Amino acid sequence: MKGGAVKVDSGEGSIVDLTRTANLAxxxxxxxxAANSQLLQDWEMFRARIKENGKCLVTRKAVIQGFIDDVLPPQDVLDPMERMENIPDIDHA
Known part of the structure; x- marks a missing residue:
């Protein structure tokens, strides 16, 4: 057989089966x-979501760091009970 010819055993039936198999393949x-193309699209969407999530995390970090920077250390916080004037109890005397 030359030039990619197909040997036909029993006539057209084998060619039909071969064509059907080739079409299935x-x-x-x-x-x-198509599945690969969908995966590529999904990957790009996930990549964009990961980038946006990273930006959100950086923003949250800045907010928390700003809060920490604004809070006084415990040793610098005055106890209000120490500065409160002791008022005599006139109702229960």
Whole structure:
């Protein structure tokens, strides 16, 4: 056989089966190509979401750091009870 000719055993039936098999293989490859394309799109969406999530985390970090910077250390906080004037109890005397 030359030039890619197919040997036909029992006439047209074998060619039909061969064509059906080749078309099935082509359908499988086309489905895999479509799935790959979808994965690429999903990857780009996930990549964008990861970038946005990173920006949100940086913002949250800045807010928390700003809060920490504004809070006085415990040793610098005065106890209000120490400065409160002791008022005599006139109701229970």
């Amino acid at each position: 082509l359908d499988c490859v086309n489905a895999a190509i």
